[in-house]
Amino acid sequence: MYRASRIFLLSPANVAGIRAGLVMNENRDSELARRLRQDGVPLGELFSFMSGLYFRGKWAYARAFAVPPHDLAGAFVITASGGLVPPDTRVTLERLREISAGNVDPADTRYRAPLDRDARALSERAGLDCEAVLLGSIATPKYLNPLLDVFGGRLLFPAEFIGRGDMSRGGLMLRCVQAGEQLTYIPALNATRNRRKPPKLEPLARKVLP
Secondary structure: OOOOEEEEEEOOOOOOOHHHHHHHOOOOOOHHHHHHHOOOEEHHHHHHHHHOHHHHHHHHHHHHHOEOOOOOOOEEEEOOOOOEEOOOOEEOHHHHHHHOOOOOOOOOHHHHHHHHHHHHHHHHHHOOOEEEEEEOOOOOHHHHHHHHHHHHHHEEEEHHHOOOOHHHHHHHHHHHHHHOOOOOEEEOOOOOOOOOOOOOOOOOOOOOOO
């Protein structure tokens, strides 16, 4: 039976937020801050700490449901000035500052040039039969427009994201991982991106300890 391949494109964490400052400040002495200054930390782990629920949900969801082509990562993080970076990539504080230096704005060449370069290379490697699913904001053009220029009709996003805020999306994805059920992917091209806010999520079921 034919099984379509699928990769996920994850929007980045906010490196200017309070939690980012807890590890990027060179005077901080937490384990994560020390690792970041020394040998580096996987980008997915780092952004999960900085962003909390939202990025943690995206990364867990991508690990659970990616079906990448052979020899290709199943997920890539969109960065402000470093193009597309696999979440398992280890970054140091210096490298993190490099890939986060620009503005996530399609008009900013520091953002757009490396993203266009990596998206085109990824599109070629993945092939025409591979779906690219955006796990990020679909209400603004900052991710959609550059990616649509490359992937066109192959760029999808979860229909359930429409009308939800970041925290709700993160919680929804963690629930999907727990249940082993995927969201509904729809083409980003010409899609309706706004609708009424959906009902609040039910609390996650707690694991029962033996």
